Amino acid sequence: MKFIWRLIPVSFILLITGCGVENLSALDPKGPVAEMQYSLIQLSLYIMIAVLVVVFAIYIFVLFKFRDKPGDTHIPKQVHGNRTLEIIWTTIPIILLLMLAVPNVMDTFTLADVGVGEEAEESGEADAEDAERDHVRIEVTANQFWWEFNYPDYDATAGQEMYIPTDTRIIVELQSSDVIHSFWVPALAGKQDNIPGVQNDMWFEAPEEGVYQGKCTELCGPSHWLMDFRVIAVDPETFDTWATNMSEPAEELLEPESEVAVDGRAVFEESCITCHAVGQDGGNIGPNLTNYSEREVLAGFLDPTDENLEAWIRNPQEYKPGNEMPSFDSLTDDEVTALIEYMNTLKVLEN
Ligand code: HEC
Ligand SMILES: [Cu+2]
Structure with missing residues (x-):
């Protein structure tokens, strides 16, 4: 029984730190936005702890000091309506609230100022400093149950994995194609809703290369809990190569290496390309x-x-109930083998 009780705080800690998965914790912030948010959490926590300690200290002191003792009929001094006390316990909370409010409001404005968003660019409102700052704009569209990342300045579109350059301001323009979703990359920034018909902007930066886990944090359907994505931060040169090749994959990268893969490409062009694009060709019903x-x-x-x-190809519904991809049980084993061989050739970074 004791053991069970001990599990409660442990599981709570695992829960708030994201069960130890790499780069999925708001408590291990990477980059200016997550750090700002984390220090606000810390500040409120310290203030709360201070209030808790003082209130409990007074409470325990009073409990002992003014206890009913046998034979003691003395009534302590009554302080109801005491002006000094009233002033003290009105002023202290005001000071505490100001200590919370000032940094919160300032950071809220800093976070809300994406600076070089599409609107500012179009209306010429982006000031000189903003315009000079390196930035990458990404339209993030949430779908049941996957993410699309569109890079308008590169004509590139990616599914599920959002490549970004390190040390660069990333401006995400959040939208949705169906219901409300929410974009959250705990270690980098969080979080903002993707709402159909509305665009929410947000910015962040990743100082270090790495893979950052992202989640949808708005219940959006039966497979909401599987609606994960990745933010992959690479150095700016690699990012440039990636983005350029995503829009126009170099011929040698696209050329299937074997005959089987060539057959696989034919299967892909027959069954898959209406929903899945490779390079500029194909639909966008799927990633x-x-x-x-x-x-x-x-x-x-x-x-x-x-x-x-x-x-997955044979039965995507088993893995993500309610997603938009149909089952392909009618493909022969040879066709699927060829298809997989072809798909394994799809890459944009040579290494
Ligand atoms: C009617 C549209 C449609 C067709 C046709 C289709 N898919 Fe999909 N596919 C989707 C959608 C939508 C998803 C995203 C599912 C999700 O995660 O919610 C998807 C996801 C995938 C994924 C996972 C992608 C990722 O980014 O990890 C793969 C791989 C895939 N499809 C392969 C195929 C192959 C191979 C074919 C052809 C045999 C095919 N699909 C045909 C709609 C389609
Ligand atoms: Cu969602």
Whole structure:
């Protein structure tokens, strides 16, 4: 029984730190935005702890000092309506609230000022400092149950994994194609809703290269809990190569290496391309697959192995109930093998 009780605080800690998954904790902030938010959390926490300690100290002191003792009929001094006390306990909370409010309001304005968003650029309102600052604008569209990242300045579109350059202001323009979702990358910044018909802007920066986990944090349907994505921060040169190749993959990168893969491309062009684009060609009902073989994960949460890919193609509904991809049980084994071989050639970064 005792053991069970001990599990409660442990599981709570695991819960708030994201169960130890790398870069999924708001308590281990990376970059200016997450750091700002984390220091606000710390400030409020310290103030709360201070209030708690003082109130409990007074409470315990009073409990002992003014206890009913046998034979003691003395009534302590009554302080109801005491002006000095009233002033003290009105002033202290005002000071505490100001200590909370001032940094909160200042940071709220800093966070709300994306600076070089599309509107500011179009209306010429972006001031000189903003215009000079390196930035990358990304339109983030949430769909049940996957993410699309569109880079208007590069004509590139990516699914599920958002590449960004390090040390650069990233401006995300959040929108949705269906219901309300919410964009959260705990270690970098968080969080803001993706609302159909509305655009919410947000900015952040990643100082270090790395893979940052992202989540949808608005209940959006039966597979909401699997609506994960990745933010992959790479050095600016690699990012440039990535973004350029995503829009127009170099021929040698697209050329399937084997005959089987060529067959696979034919299957892809027959069954998949209406929903999945490779390069500029294809639909956008599903994630862009130009760099499929470089995926960290498949469909946001599965290991991208050949077995998982085959299982996904055969029956995507089993993995993500309610998603928009139909099952392909009618494809022969040979067709699926060829398809997988082709998909494993889809990459944009040579290494
Ligand atoms: C009717 C549209 C449609 C067709 C046709 C379709 N898909 Fe999909 N596919 C989707 C959607 C939508 C998703 C996103 C599912 C989710 O995660 O919610 C998806 C996801 C995927 C993923 C995971 C992508 C990622 O970014 O990790 C792969 C791989 C995939 N599809 C492969 C295929 C293959 C191969 C075919 C052809 C045999 C195919 N799809 C046909 C709509 C389609
Ligand atoms: Cu969602």
